[in-house]
Amino acid sequence: MSNISIFEIMGPVMIGPSSSHTAGAEKLGKAASSILDKSFDSVEFYLHGSFAKTYKGHGTDKALVAGILGMSADDERLRDSLQIAEQRGIKVDFIEADLGEVHPNTAKIVIKNKGVVLLTLVGSSIGGGNIIINEIDGSELEISGQYPVIIASYKDVKGMISKITGVIAKNEVNIATLKVSRSSRGEVATTVIETDNTATTAIVEQITQIENVISVRVLNSF
Amino acid sequence: MYNKADEILSQTKELNCRISDLVLQNECKIKESSEEEVRKQVRAILQVMRDAAHSGIETETMSVSGLIGGNAVKADNYRKTKKTVCGDVVNRAIARALSTSEVNASMGRIVAMPTAGASGIVPAAVITAAETINASDDDIIDALFTASGVGQLIKKNATISGAEGGCQAECGAGAAMAAAAIVELYGGTPEMAFDAAAIAIKSVLGLVCDPVAGLVEVPCSKRNATGVVNAMACADMALAGIKSAIPFDEVVDAMYKIGKALPAALRETSMGGLATTPTGEEVRCRLACHR
Numbered sequence: 001m002s003n004i005s006i007f008e009i010m011g012p013v014m015i016g017p018s019s020s021h022t023a024g025a026e027k028l029g030k031a032a033s034s035i036l037d038k039s040f041d042s043v044e045f046y047l048h049g050s051f052a053k054t055y056k057g058h059g060t061d062k063a064l065v066a067g068i069l070g071m072s073a074d075d076e077r078l079r080d081s082l083q084i085a086e087q088r089g090i091k092v093d094f095i096e097a098d099l100g101e102v103h104p105n106t107a108k109i110v111i112k113n114k115g116v117v118l119l120t121l122v123g124s125s126i127g128g129g130n131i132i133i134n135e136i137d138g139s140e141l142e143i144s145g146q147y148p149v150i151i152a153s154y155k156d157v158k159g160m161i162s163k164i165t166g167v168i169a170k171n172e173v174n175i176a177t178l179k180v181s182r183s184s185r186g187e188v189a190t191t192v193i194e195t196d197n198t199a200t201t202a203i204v205e206q207i208t209q210i211e212n213v214i215s216v217r218v219l220n221s222f
Numbered sequence: 223m224y225n226k227a228d229e230i231l232s233q234t235k236e237l238n239c240r241i242s243d244l245v246l247q248n249e250c251k252i253k254e255s256s257e258e259e260v261r262k263q264v265r266a267i268l269q270v271m272r273d274a275a276h277s278g279i280e281t282e283t284m285s286v287s288g289l290i291g292g293n294a295v296k297a298d299n300y301r302k303t304k305k306t307v308c309g310d311v312v313n314r315a316i317a318r319a320l321s322t323s324e325v326n327a328s329m330g331r332i333v334a335m336p337t338a339g340a341s342g343i344v345p346a347a348v349i350t351a352a353e354t355i356n357a358s359d360d361d362i363i364d365a366l367f368t369a370s371g372v373g374q375l376i377k378k379n380a381t382i383s384g385a386e387g388g389c390q391a392e393c394g395a396g397a398a399m400a401a402a403a404i405v406e407l408y409g410g411t412p413e414m415a416f417d418a419a420a421i422a423i424k425s426v427l428g429l430v431c432d433p434v435a436g437l438v439e440v441p442c443s444k445r446n447a448t449g450v451v452n453a454m455a456c457a458d459m460a461l462a463g464i465k466s467a468i469p470f471d472e473v474v475d476a477m478y479k480i481g482k483a484l485p486a487a488l489r490e491t492s493m494g495g496l497a498t499t500p501t502g503e504e505v506r507c508r509l510a511c512h513r
Contacts, residue, residue, distance in 0.1 A: 001225045001378050006249050007263070009382075009399075010335050010366060010372035013270050016326030017285075017438040020385075050491075054436040057287060057509070059329050074270075079286075080328040102279040104385075127383045129334060 012129045014073040020105055021051070021058035024125025026078065029067020031133055032109045032121045035217045040113045041090055043068055044096040049104035051125075061094050064107065068092075073129065102134065109206065136217065139190040140181060147176050147194040149219045150203065156182050156189040156214040164191060164213075167206045173197045188214065225378055226257075227416045227470040231373065234412040241366035241402070241412050245374075249367075249447060253389050262275075264363045267333050271322075273344035274332045278321030285327035287509055290439045295323035311354055312451060318346035318448045323443040336373045336382040339438045342446030343396035344369050344403065347453045351404045365407045369399035372419050379471070380478035384431035385490040387481025393442075393449040394429060394477065397422040400453035401460070410461050418460035420470040422452050430482055430488035432495025435506040441496055 014023040025222070026046070045064050047055055055061050059079065066081035077084060084176060084221040085092050099106050103124035111119045122135035133143040143149050154160050161180060168175060185210035199218045206217045224230045224244065233244055249260050277283065279298045284291030294317050301313035302304065308316075322342035326332045332341045348369065352362045373382065376395045381387040401418035410418075426449075434440040460466075466473070487494030496502050 003223045003248065003252055004374055004377060005252050006245060006260075006367065006370035009370045010267060011333060013267060013331065013333050015329050015337065016332050016338050016341075017329065019334040020383075022329075022338070023334065054492075057435060057437045059286065063328070074331050076331060119476065121443060127385070128337060193320070 003007070008128065014129060015059075015063075015076065015078040018058045019129040020125045020127050021031070021054065021060045022063045023073045023129035024105065024127070024131050025060045025063035025107065026067040026071070026073045027129065027131045027145070028107055028109065028116060028121075028123040028125060028133075029064040030070065030072075031067070031123060031131065031219060032111060032119060033068045033070055034221075035121065035136065035151075035219050036111055036119045037109060038113070040111045040118055041184070042092070042112045043090065044093045044095060044110040044112075046099065046110070047097050047110035048097055048099040048106040048108075051105050051107055052096040055094065064109070065092055068109075068111075080124060103132075106134075140167050141179065141190065143193045143194075143219065147196065148198050148221065150193045150195065150199045150207070151190065151217040152175055152207055153188055153190045153214045154210070155214065156186050157212055160189065160210070160212060161191060163210050164207055165193070167203060167210070168193065168195065171200065171206075172221070173199065173203065225375070227375055230375075231412055231416065234372035240364070240368070240406055241371050241415055242364040242406060243373035243442040245367040248444040260410055261363055264366055265359065268359065268362060268366065270331060270333050272349065274322040274325045274330065274341075275345045275349060276321060277330070278324040279317050282323070282329045283324040283330070285324065285437070285439050286329055287327075287435070287437055287439065289435070289437060289505065289509070290327055290443050291324050293443065294318070294324055308451070311350060312454060314353075315346045315450045315454065316447045317351040317445040318350060319343060320443060323446045327437070327439045327443065330478065335369070336377070336399065337384070337392050339384060339442050340392040340446060340449065342443075342472040343393065343453060344400045345445075346450045347400035348403050348407070351407055351454065351457070355408065361407060364463055365403035366414060368406045369403035372399045372402045372415075375470075376474055379474045381481060387478065388429055388489055389431040389480055389486050390423065390426050390429040390444060390477055392431065393445045394423045394426040396446075397449040397456070400450065401456040404453065404457035405460050407445065408457070408461055410457075413462040416470040417464070417466045418456040420466035420468060420473045421459060422456040423473050423477055424466065425456070425470065427477060430484060430495050431490040432488055432497045433490065433492055434502040435509050436492040436497070436498050440505070478509075
């Protein structure tokens, strides 16, 4: 059995009414906007299972948008997030969808700017305000948000992992876990690296400069 | 680290300390923080708890759906103006539990403990019990460590999710955590604290999660109020020297097995129980039309 913190029992401090449908939804939205770190003008939320059935009563819609706008789970503006998004010129849509064999509280978030998709994220709220990110831009992964994460996508050629981890080591950041996946041999591979310390912009820039790297995304906290 | 009440009991005996001391030490280890840093965080959490336990009493607070609200004000006016059955302490605690759950349903700020749906129990029970003996904020913070320790055991060995274990896992866990916290606050032994926690869960074993219209409102809000009474009654029994015939660890195992045996219709899906009574269905339809 793993050691758990008292703050997993006493917390989160949050806007009600539901840790899974409100606080967890806010976290999913915030994760998406922090990974993207760019401006955008529209967001589509595809809601699956219990999210689809009960999102209005639990304020799941408001929480997702609050997260997208960068609010924290205990921000009292959360209940007015739909109006705030409108004021900022961000169009939001909620679509009930069947996302397949996934957790009952799952959402797919598609962020666009001027009609161009900037980020697609699929994540689940698994209870008590905890979430898991299952997919980013089509790559399947599993991020729990316990640690800062670096997500690097690159052309599937030899030596990429050692080059990327080399940059991380050179910047004196310790790697907690590392997971590699790829669509098929020689295509695009994605490495998800959880670290003990925050990933700096220097790390991101240096990994981006490695030949064959397509994108580097970072999620330091949410 | 500890995984079972048995381990906590042998460690508190060996170190001659309280449950809260062990929980705090363990937290400092996990977070690599000092005791003062952890206390500071909990002090901030306590402030949020107090605000939520009082604002629904000071101002009538309605849920977003309009289904519940205003009961905390009623409960508090009643205990101030009438001769009550349960007495002032219990009724003050009931009003506070209703307040937190009404604030939660109105999309106000609360502390999930162990969940948002059961967030009214621990604050109301601990704050009210502390008032009676003029306990300090530091004493209350210690009590919250004890409550969290009991919650950690339930989360590790069973579940605190209504979708997984029914309401016994949410309001039952909340009552058990509160009961143990009060026992320590009142100078009871660690054994007494776990007796109180065990009796509190035993009293609601099998309690289903059947929210009307899928909202954290009916019956959740009033189950928070009765959860506080459960916690206080069990704390008093344990402090009187009454033991739980079944030890805490075994009660938690039983709770988990019962939760697993509950049909999905009675685990937060709103497909059974109160949610599908004629009135429950009527409420669901009425709210759906309003959307």
